[in-house]
Amino acid sequence: MSDPLPTGLHRLAGTIAARKGADPESSWTAKLLAKGPEKCAEKFGEEAVEAIIEAVKGDRERLISEAADTLYHLLVMLAARDVTLSDVENELDRREGRSGIEEKASRK
Numbered sequence: 001m002s003d004p005l006p007t008g009l010h011r012l013a014g015t016i017a018a019r020k021g022a023d024p025e026s027s028w029t030a031k032l033l034a035k036g037p038e039k040c041a042e043k044f045g046e047e048a049v050e051a052i053i054e055a056v057k058g059d060r061e062r063l064i065s066e067a068a069d070t071l072y073h074l075l076v077m078l079a080a081r082d083v084t085l086s087d088v089e090n091e092l093d094r095r096e097g098r099s100g101i102e103e104k105a106s107r108k
């Protein structure tokens, strides 16, 4: 069976991976990656906070826009630490079918 077509998120992750080591003047992603994982993590934090603010305010369009920024910067942060979207998906798959309540109750 052939692999399914990559989703938009996977295409974006592929674009981001391809920017690693590229000329920082040529792209925003390459520029951010060249600043190192700490800066990528800081940018992700800023975007996540902006998404939180819009969620609290209840502005749907602004929340969608900030959520897109957050997802992009999450993928950049992961790429900076050589973690792929598939790595994260595999972890989600591992958790599938186990309720959060059950998991929390099993913690020591």
Ligand SMILES: N=c1c2ncn([C@@H]3O[C@H](COP(=O)(O)OP(=O)(O)OP(=O)(O)O)[C@@H](O)[C@H]3O)c2ncn1[C@@H]1O[C@H](COP(=O)(O)O)[C@@H](O)[C@H]1O
Residues within 6 Å of the ligand: 012, 015, 019, 026, 027, 028, 029, 030, 068, 069, 072
């Ligand atoms: N999805 C995005 C995306 N979302 C947000 N951003 C950029 O992320 C930046 C961060 O926004 P900020 O408001 O924090 O920027 P800023 O205020 O200038 O930064 P600071 O001064 O606060 O540090 C902006 O320049 C946005 O354009 C993105 N840049 C790129 N992409 C995707 O990545 C692809 C590759 O982009 P390049 O690497 O630039 O070729 C693009 O085709 C898009 O698909």
